[in-house]
């Protein structure tokens with residue numbers, strides 16, 4: 001009898017572990033899945049100053065804060081909600097507002 005109870009308890013515990021196992025955490029990935037995915041209108045090619053992209057991902061703020069570009073220049077191709085702020089809210093940076 002004890003063995004049966006132990007076996008059932010073990011099964012329940014295993015079920016809980018599987019059921020509550022921490023799921024996949026979404027990240028703001030270009031062309032990823034889900035609401036955080038970064039999407040751009042495919043009509044727009046990436047401008048030369050985005051190259052290399054991993055440099056741009058970590059330095060675009062310097063370029064904008066330095067005044068080489070204004071935020072409005074970026075919004076010619078980018079929509080703030082789908083390709084700026086999904087990442088900014090994820091990393092905790094103030095949101096980009098379209099002032100037009």
Ligand code: HEC
Pocket residue numbers: 028029030038040044045046047050053056057060061063064069070071073074075076077078
């Ligand atoms: C001519 C259109 C255009 C303009 C203007 C533009 N972008 Fe982009 N941007 C793109 C495209 C297209 C991509 C995707 C590039 C790729 O996937 O290789 C991109 C990618 C990015 C990414 C990387 C996203 C990621 O997660 O990989 C950031 C950050 C970004 N742009 C910021 C900016 C900022 C800031 C400005 C203004 C200074 C700007 N962009 C201006 C078209 C543009």
Ligand code: HEC
Pocket residue numbers: 028038057060061062064065071074075078080083084085087088091093094096
């Ligand atoms: C893939 C993620 C990602 C995307 C997409 C992205 N950013 Fe950023 N952005 C960051 C990170 C991370 C920082 C903060 C870096 C730091 O503080 O060192 C930042 C900071 C900034 C800052 C400086 C904010 C401040 O208070 O100093 C500006 C301006 C900015 N981003 C503009 C844009 C614009 C405009 C777009 C869309 C065209 C955009 N970013 C898209 C990740 C992203």
